[in-house]
Amino acid sequence: MTKPNTPVTLESWLNNSGLPRLEARMLLQHVLVISHSHIIAHGTQLLSNSELASLNQLCQRRLAGEPLAYLLGWREFYGRCFQVSExxxxxxxxxxxxxxxxxxxxxxxxxxxxxxxxxxxxxxxxxxxxxxxxxxxxxxxxxxxxxxxxxxxxxxxxxxxxxxxxxxxxxxxxxxxxxxxxxxxxxxxxxxxxxxxxxxxxxxxxxxxxxxxxxxxxxxxxxxxxxxxxxxxxxxxxxxxxxxxxxxxxxxxxxxxxxxxxxxxxxxxxxxxxxxxxxxx
Missing domain, CATH: 3.40.50.150 (Vaccinia Virus protein VP39)
Known part of the structure; x- marks a missing residue:
């Protein structure tokens, strides 16, 4: 994870999060409310300090073992998205x-x-x-x-x-x-x-x-x-x-x-x- 106030692009955060790439991408999409295709097309887009802080916080929680579904607030079931909480x-x-x-x-x-x-x-x-x-x-x-x-x-x-x-x-x-x-x-x-x-x-x-x-x-x-x-x-x-x-x-x-x-x-x-x-x- 990268410290706040350091310029970080979408792609560099994905590469340095310490998480499996799929999980990191899902967190990135969740925090920025963007699509996978947006990440592919705009990998050099810079993260704001607030976005970076939110991503790093979620990343730390995931690295501590907290389920990804709870971090995202949803899980797919039978082809539909269901809200979940603790x-x-x-x-x-x-x-x-x-x-x-x-x-x-x-x-x-x-x-x-x-x-x-x-x-x-x-x-x-x-x-x-x-x-x-x-x-x-x-x-x-x-x-x-x-x-x-x-x-x-x-x-x-x-x-x-x-x-x-x-x-x-x-x-x-x-x-x-x-x-x-x-x-x-x-x-x-x-x-x-x-x-x-x-x-x-x-x-x-x-x-x-x-x-x-x-x-x-x-x-x-x-x-x-x-x-x-x-x-x-x-x-x-x-x-x-x-x-x-x-x-x-x-x-x-x-x-x-x-x-x-x-x-x-x-x-x-x-x-x-x-x-x-x-x-x-």
Whole structure:
């Protein structure tokens, strides 16, 4: 990084930031509100002292390990830009597999409830992809809901938001009115060393771990699903690569059927789903 009051061009800052070039370019575009093509065409453009100070500050934060998404204030998910803050998990490509599975099981004019919505990435994406559906989303965090509501507003997605823990959220859909319940709950074991590594150090811990063995949220959601799902409704989860069997067993214990686990692009267990038993004879 270069000291203020020293003439610095766009290109020289990119070359001397100490960051991978792609990350440095994204910070440069963010601070100056310019395009990649502008950087290519105007590499000799000088940075002002205030621009340089802002860039150096962000660069220091990134070098300290802070996630790039938090520095930029957004992350792409399912082809759309989602606002993010330290109040929400950063949307990840693996969760796109969960969205795909939901879209495959949500009937026409169906109703979806996203529990633990965070940034709203799942609920808002499905609302955009399926404007015929009724979409509900809940989170215990006021700060997370503010981010989710902002994303819904920017992306013009019709989502009804409720605050509270899982099925205690208010407002909420009527009993036995939901076709699909979906959740990407906190599933990391409290003793997992990954919580102290990489991006996870900066993300909200209550959205990452249940402060137990990583399975308690699944049990709570599975146990309560019968009160809200329609007959033959579906419950879908994202989970850790080694939790597929445990989630399948819990679904089986609560009499779900057509239980299966789907792999992500790396071939790891990532999404498990099941259909609630119909009450019809």
């Amino acid at each position: 109040a929400v998990l950063i949307p990840r490509p693996e969760t796109e597999h969960l969205v795909d599975a939901v879209l495959a099981h949500l009937p026409a004019q169906g109703t979806l409830w996203d529990l633990g919505t965070g940034s709203g990435a799942i609920a808002v994406t499905i609302a955009c992809e399926r404007p015929d559906a009724q979409i509900w989303a809940a989170d215990i965090s006021e700060e997370a809901l503010a981010v989710a509501q902002a994303n819904a507003s920017v992306l013009q997605a019709q989502v009804r938001f409720g605050q509270g823990s899982w099925y205690q959220a208010q407002p909420q859909p009527a009993p036995h009115s939901v076709d699909v319940i979906v959740s990407n709950p906190p599933y990391i074991d409290a003793q997992d060393p990954h919580l102290q590594q990489g991006d996870l150090r900066f993300e909200p811990q209550q959205a990452l771990t249940d402060n137990h063995n990583g399975l308690s949220a699944f049990k709570t959601i599975i146990a309560g699903a019968k009160d809200f799902l329609r007959p033959d409704g579906w419950l879908l989860f994202e989970h850790g690569y080694d939790q597929g069997e445990a989630v399948r067993n819990m679904l089986s214990q609560y009499k779900f059927r057509k239980i299966q686990t789907l792999a992500d692009l790396a071939g790891l267990d990532r999404v498990t789903l099941g259909q609630i038993k119909s009450e019809a004879p």
